[in-house]
Amino acid sequence: MVMSFDEIIKSRRSIRRYLEKPVEREKILACLEAARLAPSAENSQPWRFLVIDDPELKRKVAEKAFSGIYAPCKFAARAPVLVLLMARLDLLANVLGRMIQGTQFYLIDLGIAGEHFVLKAEELGLSTCWIGWFNSRGVRKLLKIPKKYRLVAIISLGYAASRPPGGPVRKRLEEIAWFNRIED
Numbered sequence: 001m002v003m004s005f006d007e008i009i010k011s012r013r014s015i016r017r018y019l020e021k022p023v024e025r026e027k028i029l030a031c032l033e034a035a036r037l038a039p040s041a042e043n044s045q046p047w048r049f050l051v052i053d054d055p056e057l058k059r060k061v062a063e064k065a066f067s068g069i070y071a072p073c074k075f076a077a078r079a080p081v082l083v084l085l086m087a088r089l090d091l092l093a094n095v096l097g098r099m100i101q102g103t104q105f106y107l108i109d110l111g112i113a114g115e116h117f118v119l120k121a122e123e124l125g126l127s128t129c130w131i132g133w134f135n136s137r138g139v140r141k142l143l144k145i146p147k148k149y150r151l152v153a154i155i156s157l158g159y160a161a162s163r164p165p166g167g168p169v170r171k172r173l174e175e176i177a178w179f180n181r182i183e184d
Contacts, residue, residue: 129156
């Protein structure tokens, strides 16, 4: 059964418990393809993805990423796949955007690409959790990530062992959007 876009965005949850079931490479590639097609400032496409699906390497990455003060995110170590979202920082759109506009456009670009990734995963019956709380220095050192890449987030990916009941509590539309004037 194919889900509509509305069904996908309404059903997507951040999952913290995964089955010990490998994720098919074809599904990972489909998620990466969805992310690749995301728009970006000046079409700079600053995103880079490092997929960690080798169990021993994933264990080492998780050990570095989720220890010490980052331990609240150690649930991700049990996901079959960790996807590292990185930004290529030396692109002109990012440099000019930061200097002139004061905006880190690469963060917006990676947010869009990452969301494409997680929504495609949901469509394919996979579950994800977007993680921003991790030891980037430890991961960078372990994987010898060059300085031209900034590690921005980690997405855990796998099949959900369980899903939270109901939907997340969200503000009403009238609280977050207005037409023509702010009604605060």
